[in-house]
Amino acid sequence: MQKDEWKNDSEYREIVSDLMATDMVKKLANYTQHHHSTRLEHSIAVSFDSYKIAKRRGLDYRAVARAGLLHDLFFYDWRTTKFDLGSHAFIHPRVALRNAERITQLSPMEKDIILKHMWGLTLARPKYEESVIVSLVDDYEAVHEFVSPLKSKFEALKKQVKRTTAVK
Numbered sequence: 001m002q003k004d005e006w007k008n009d010s011e012y013r014e015i016v017s018d019l020m021a022t023d024m025v026k027k028l029a030n031y032t033q034h035h036h037s038t039r040l041e042h043s044i045a046v047s048f049d050s051y052k053i054a055k056r057r058g059l060d061y062r063a064v065a066r067a068g069l070l071h072d073l074f075f076y077d078w079r080t081t082k083f084d085l086g087s088h089a090f091i092h093p094r095v096a097l098r099n100a101e102r103i104t105q106l107s108p109m110e111k112d113i114i115l116k117h118m119w120g121l122t123l124a125r126p127k128y129e130e131s132v133i134v135s136l137v138d139d140y141e142a143v144h145e146f147v148s149p150l151k152s153k154f155e156a157l158k159k160q161v162k163r164t165t166a167v168k
């Protein structure tokens with residue numbers, strides 16, 4: 001996702017605006033997710049990219065957008081809390097589901113999307129194609145958010161090297 005690309009999509013904005021306005025979703029901005037992004041940025045990226053894919057495939061893009069935004073609605077730092085990775089993978093979708101139910105009514109599909117988004121690491125299989133999409137986009141974003149700042153650092157370094165060699 002291009003940064004802030006979602007802001008230009010009025011249909012997307014309309015689908016998630018009530019959720020975005022809640023204190024709970026706003027609070028996600030206070031947590032680091034993958035080194036270089038906040039949990040809010042990550043959640044929007046997962047939600048918006050999944051929404052676009054679901055829309056193209058004629059699936060329930062509304063459910064994907066909303067549940068995608070709420071899939072990591074938990075408030076601890078998963079890198080410092082004393083869980084092993086397996087426990088975190090198991091626990092945080094359940095915490096997110098419980099929190100999400102406090103701010104909106106969830107359809108069975110939306111519940112499945114939130115609960116099964118870690119299904120590669122846990123055993124619970126998704127019931128819907130929509131859940132699979134969010135889970136795959138979540139994996140993709142995790143890698144992307146980790147790698148892209150490294151990439152721009154590398155590009156900057158390359159330019160610097162070019163400049164130094166040009167002077168000589």
Ligand SMILES: [Fe+2]
Pocket residue numbers: 071072092117118
């Ligand atoms: Fe997650």
Ligand SMILES: [Fe+2]
Pocket residue numbers: 042046071072138
């Ligand atoms: Fe996630």
